[in-house]
Amino acid sequence: MTSHDSLVIRRNSRTSRIAQAVLGLVVFLMLVVVLGDNKAWQGKIIDICVLVVLATMWNLLTGYSGLVSIGQQVFVGLGAYGLIVMANGIGLNIYVSIIPAAIITSILAIPIGFIAFRLRGGYFAIGTWVLAEVVRLVIKSIRSDVVGAGTGTSLKVPETLKDGRYTTTGVVIVVVTVTAVVSTYVFLRSRFGLALQAVRDNEGGARSLGVDAYRVRFIVFIVASFFTSLAAATYYIKGLNVQPDAAFSISSWTAPIIVMVVIGGIGTIEGPIIGAILYYLVRDYVSSHEFFSDPAFLIVTGVVAVLFSMFVKGGIWGLVTSRFPGFTIFPVRRQVHLDNVNFDQRGHGK
Amino acid sequence: MNWINAIVQGILVGGLYAMYATGLSVSFGVMRLVNLAHGDLAVGSAFLASTFCLSTGLSPFLSVFIILPVAALFGVGLQFLVFSRVVGVEPAYQIVATFGLSIAIQNVLLQRYSATPRALSIGDFGNRSLKIIGDQVVVGWFPLARFLVAVIMLIALSLFIGRTRLGRAFRATSDDPETAQLMGINIRIVYVIAFAIAVTTVALAGIFNGMQTQFSASDGPALLIYAFEAVIIGGLGSLWGTLCGGIILGVAQTIGAEMDPGWKQLVGHLVFLAVLLVRPTGIFGREELK
């Protein structure tokens, strides 16, 4: 080594900065579409953004915390009903309502999490599902006009807000999505995120270093519930119609989300985003061209999920990073740089 | 309200739930596998039995002898081809794989059989009943037979695991797979057999369920939940605990239904949650929830 060589620890590489700029451009374009007046495309952007948030949150739980939940639909439903209660019941502005809806959901996530966390692994997964079912059944049996019991209800939109609804909702969801993704990124880069991944990779080891595994995971669970319900509430401002069986449906919400994240790549920030966009586009294309019946599409979806979990564990993004090691849009890991030399995993300089 | 009758019916249905739960218990105990498609395998077996009975005109009781071996073979295939590739450190892949399988099976059934419910016809046997306490407590012959089958199955499994060489290998593998290998046990074979047993028992449960109740393609998840709740209530690592768990769940549900028809599942869930909160290892649990 010559004297002017020095070791630098960096997170961002030039490629990731370029990728981030591209992503910023994409967000800008989305806003342009959303501020336009093509309702179909506005709707698509809204749907995709909602899925990106949900997928990112599910991935935060599964890929980064090691908590495989198949009960996330409970937060979708609670977000939806929170919106109804705030907007229809209390009379808040429909857009403002999403915040208290998400906050209430996060509060309810505490007892839900407390119960679920008594279980581990596969049993935790089913437990989250049971809890979602319990909430669904309870809401179905509430005899209140606001909630509408089994038949559901619709969001009441005041005349003044009817015109630009898709536009405003679109802007809101883009903001929510960017917030959710950036928060996740910042979170994972922080000390807290490091603790989280340490717990995921080696719980015993992390514990012995003083990390409170339970608390760390619990906080992530609450955060995920917040953003999931926030996005869900926004979705129902567009969709308007809230029915318990649909809002709490595992096959409408959780199943596609799981598949998206698996295809995109569990355990990376980029994976869920890619998976969500890809899944949505494919499903949109397939259903509009009537290639498959609904069940047939779901069969393919299920099989793809199985195959990916067997053979392509890192998802599409995993394939990309194995082809281009070190390439990341959201660099969470630190890399050791020797001036302009970059070491790959095996310690070979290039 | 006829509480005693509700309890009796609940006990009998509990036997069925215990049958569902057994497979989940065995595959988790031996290989730490939670198969989210468990319930769908039961439904699939019922549909296969139905197809068999409709085309041959034979009784559903006979179909058991054909469908069960088919189910066992299917289980062997699944374990070899799919599940052996998703065991390991990260439970996420296992859960995702079994979840994907569940979606695939449900929709295959939906595609092939449509959403119309059907039932396996057992003729008059399904209607005959036994009066226990006058007209107040009436027990159908079929539910009684079904309960007996569940108990016999549990006894057989219990003897197998407790008294045979292979059963001992199961227990050793469940305790410590690496050391089990050092004893000369081929744990891959153990896993395959364990899973085949799981699929066979759940197929039996599915067929017996279909004999009195209507079933449809999307019933799987509900059955999975019942099986799971029975296992948790009764306690991990104990077959007889599973029977008790099933009975407690069955009774909770029938009592709930007595109070209000819409409350059947909810009361079951609430009892499950109560056990989970107060005694997470279950009533007869031996193991920790790892």
Next chain:
Amino acid sequence: MTLLEVKNLDAGYGQFQALFDVSLNLKEGEAISVIGANGAGKSTLLKAIAGTVNMNSGDVLLNGKSICDMQPHERLLQGIALVPEGRRIFRSLTVRENLLIGGYSSRSGSWNVASILEAFPILENFIGRDADRLSGGEQQALAIGRALMSNPRVLLLDEVSLGLAPIVVKQLYAALPIIRNKGCALVIVEQDTNQALAASDHTYCMLEGRISLEGKPSELTREQISQAYFGLGAHA
């Protein structure tokens, strides 16, 4: 007659290499010891022979035949039995069942439940009990007995003295000659050198994954051994 031969073995855990070019030799009826400090690679060596740790290069031969492609359960069938570090008793089995599971492979020979209880009389009292209720020394006796049930030709003993009182260790080592007389060769891995050296015909000392010294215990000086054990002296 060479029974077990390890040739230039490199082995480890994933990217972490624990053994570097390790070679050793075990003859019929012989007892060899492998000593070394914590982390020297002794346990890894036994596990590589038994098949639970991957070999990167080199070979392991039993009676001249390579076994490096065999799974652990296949190696047991060939006659290699490991008494693992930490005993690893099956907790939900009784003492008798632990012995019976050791005999799962039904290899023929003179070891059975009765003869094992003769060699380790302490187990007699607990035969029907759950194995996890035994003390450390009793569990170790059970672990050795369990391994013997497969009538092995080579018995690998991984740190049997760990965590046990000296008097208990003495009792366990007293059984080793009986085992040798019935035709089983031994590989004894220990951190505690005294018992191991006394019980073996040939010894290998390991340091940081390599063999640092070998020879007959009677011919090696205390100084040589501690240098090889701790890596002091000529080694940098």
